[in-house]
Amino acid sequence: MAPHLVQPGWRFWRQAACTLGASVQHRTWAGVSRIPRLGSPWGATATSPRVYRSGFSTSPRAPEVMLTRERYPVRRLPFSVVSGEDLAAFERIVPGRVITDPEVLEASNVDWLRTVRGSSVLLLRPRTTEEVSHILRHCHERNLAVNPQGGNTGMVGGSVPVFDEIILSTALMNQVISFHDMSGTLVCQAGCVLEDLSRHVEERGFVMPLDLGAKGSCHIGGNVATNAGGLRFLRYGSLHGTVLGLEVVLADGTVLNCLSTLRKDNTGYDLKQLFIGSEGTLGVITAVSILCPPKPRAVSVAFLSCPGFSEVLQTFSTCKGLLGEILSAYEFMDAECMWLVTHHLRLASPVQDPSRFIPDQHTGRRYHVAESVCASEPVDPESPFYVLIETSGSRAGHDAEKLNDFLEQVLSSGLVTDGTVATDHMKVKALWALRERISEALSRDGYVYKYDLSLPTERLYDLVTDLRARLGPRAKHVVGYGHLGDGNLHLNVTSEAFSPSVLGALEPYVYEWTAEQRGSVSAEHGLGFKKRGVLGYSKPPEALRLMQQLKALLDPKGILNPYKTLPAQA
Numbered sequence: 001m002a003p004h005l006v007q008p009g010w011r012f013w014r015q016a017a018c019t020l021g022a023s024v025q026h027r028t029w030a031g032v033s034r035i036p037r038l039g040s041p042w043g044a045t046a047t048s049p050r051v052y053r054s055g056f057s058t059s060p061r062a063p064e065v066m067l068t069r070e071r072y073p074v075r076r077l078p079f080s081v082v083s084g085e086d087l088a089a090f091e092r093i094v095p096g097r098v099i100t101d102p103e104v105l106e107a108s109n110v111d112w113l114r115t116v117r118g119s120s121v122l123l124l125r126p127r128t129t130e131e132v133s134h135i136l137r138h139c140h141e142r143n144l145a146v147n148p149q150g151g152n153t154g155m156v157g158g159s160v161p162v163f164d165e166i167i168l169s170t171a172l173m174n175q176v177i178s179f180h181d182m183s184g185t186l187v188c189q190a191g192c193v194l195e196d197l198s199r200h201v202e203e204r205g206f207v208m209p210l211d212l213g214a215k216g217s218c219h220i221g222g223n224v225a226t227n228a229g230g231l232r233f234l235r236y237g238s239l240h241g242t243v244l245g246l247e248v249v250l251a252d253g254t255v256l257n258c259l260s261t262l263r264k265d266n267t268g269y270d271l272k273q274l275f276i277g278s279e280g281t282l283g284v285i286t287a288v289s290i291l292c293p294p295k296p297r298a299v300s301v302a303f304l305s306c307p308g309f310s311e312v313l314q315t316f317s318t319c320k321g322l323l324g325e326i327l328s329a330y331e332f333m334d335a336e337c338m339w340l341v342t343h344h345l346r347l348a349s350p351v352q353d354p355s356r357f358i359p360d361q362h363t364g365r366r367y368h369v370a371e372s373v374c375a376s377e378p379v380d381p382e383s384p385f386y387v388l389i390e391t392s393g394s395r396a397g398h399d400a401e402k403l404n405d406f407l408e409q410v411l412s413s414g415l416v417t418d419g420t421v422a423t424d425h426m427k428v429k430a431l432w433a434l435r436e437r438i439s440e441a442l443s444r445d446g447y448v449y450k451y452d453l454s455l456p457t458e459r460l461y462d463l464v465t466d467l468r469a470r471l472g473p474r475a476k477h478v479v480g481y482g483h484l485g486d487g488n489l490h491l492n493v494t495s496e497a498f499s500p501s502v503l504g505a506l507e508p509y510v511y512e513w514t515a516e517q518r519g520s521v522s523a524e525h526g527l528g529f530k531k532r533g534v535l536g537y538s539k540p541p542e543a544l545r546l547m548q549q550l551k552a553l554l555d556p557k558g559i560l561n562p563y564k565t566l567p568a569q570a
């Protein structure tokens with residue numbers, strides 16, 4: 001293998017069939033669009049919250065989403081109903097930021113996947129912790145239910161009301177409080193948009209320890225409340241490690257100031273951990289202190305094709321061994337994902353053209369398009385899987401050398417058949433878009449059934465293959481992708497429209513399968529409304545009981561994000 005393979009720039013190589021000496025070809029890849037930012041239905045005022053998600057928005061003309069209370073068997077709990085006196089009280093607390101306009105409320109009542117819809121009649125937009133505290137004190141006294149909301153980019157219906165809960169938006173709580181140049185400690189309000197924070201710290205030589213496809217819309221408070229995982233998890237770990245402190249307003253309005261900036265603090269119970277991943281059911285996060293690592297000076301992304309899932313796994317092992325400390329992401333996607341992003345989003349594949357293959361839903365085999373029409377002989381695709389490997393380090397030359405060694409090994413051993421490498425920022429972004437925008441492509445394919453599972457890495461794809469056979473032609477697509485380096489599979493199934501029969505074939509089958517592997521039914525998306533009933537597949541009854549007790553202790557009236565996270569009590 002030529003040692004100059006990973007010179008900075010845009011390269012393409014392809015292994016000649018059955019030869020080890022891959023011939024290096026150069027090809028430009030022009031047809032990749034940038035992730036567009038879409039306008040906000042709130043209008044363009046400076047203080048309007050941005051409700052776009054990268055490249056994706058809820059159009060006001062999209063078909064109406066069924067009300068959650070009509071689609072799901074859920075009963076309203078006996079909370080009070082917002083009265084005229086309540087509105088007047090809120091107007092005193094947040095003057096001019098008490099929203100009752102149904103058109104404005106529509107965007108906050110529906111999740112971005114457009115699968116659940118609440119019927120809240122009130123949206124409050126505080127700017128300060130004190131305002132949040134006053135709002136919650138009032139709601140607690142009046143027994144009014146509250147739905148805390150950040151960027152509303154969640155996957156499990158946790159960020160929108162189920163009935164008429166008051167929506168408490170963090171959109172105007174978007175101030176950076178401090179940044180410490182030496183330690184990289186950022187302290188900010190909960191409503192800061194992740195992408196804005198990334199920009200803020202990057203200008204100062206640091207990066208945010210988390211990155212998500214939804215970065216253009218999601219709020220840091222929401223990220224922490226849902227313990228979001230994302231694309232940098234492999235390198236920087238969970239928010240349980242990187243969050244140094246939190247300020248939280250409890251259900252009765254008490255402000256819990258644990259906004260520490262210390263790396264080490266071993267004084268008693270680490271209370272902030274309770275709120276990380278509690279999805280707004282134990283308190284409302286109003287400020288976050290988070291440790292940002294130094295910005296890597298050199299970033300490279302390799303986008304590779306592997307002939308099978310076993311090769312994806314072996315490439316990962318090789319990668320860990322040879323790239324070691326510079327490995328910062330190992331993501332995978334199957335050929336159907338590639339088909340979806342190239343077909344629905346018109347992204348260009350940097351490797352072989354996947355449109356040559358169409359999947360047979362019964363067998364999971366893929367066929368050359370031409371042959372599937374006139375002959376039934378299956379043709380094994382050369383690349384049914386793609387992996388995206390990112391390296392981040394401090395010396396480009398050193399990283400390129402390591403990446404070359406790795407690529408030489410995986411190409412010569414046949415683990416990888418095709419690929420491309422980018423170091424230029426825009427090209428790196430374009431390669432990431434192929435992986436980050438799968439969710440968006442899926443949403444354009446029809447109704448999406450989503451599963452976010454932690455599984456033993458060796459068995460990760462077996463479930464996808466199994467489900468293709470189980471669902472047969474009832475499903476449009478059954479796809480597997482995700483954060484393989486973290487053992488996290490995103491299993492998604494699409495059908496033309498919501499179908500109880502498809503759902504019945506998927507559940508509880510997927511959850512039972514996962515529990516048998518001692519996996520997790522929610523690796524990084526949380527439980528929200530849609531998954532709260534399946535918590536028992538991943539946690540023992542004693543843990544569930546303790547969670548219920550903690551909820552009762554911190555929120556005795558149950559006003560905070562009701563119907564979320566914990567299973568309904570009989």
Ligand SMILES: O=C(O)CC[C@@H](O)C(=O)O
Binds near residue numbers: 155451490491
């Ligand atoms: O839509 C999904 O299933 C996953 C979304 C997100 O967690 C991702 O990794 O792209």
Ligand SMILES: [Zn+2]
Binds near residue numbers: 230482483490524
């Ligand atoms: Zn993910």
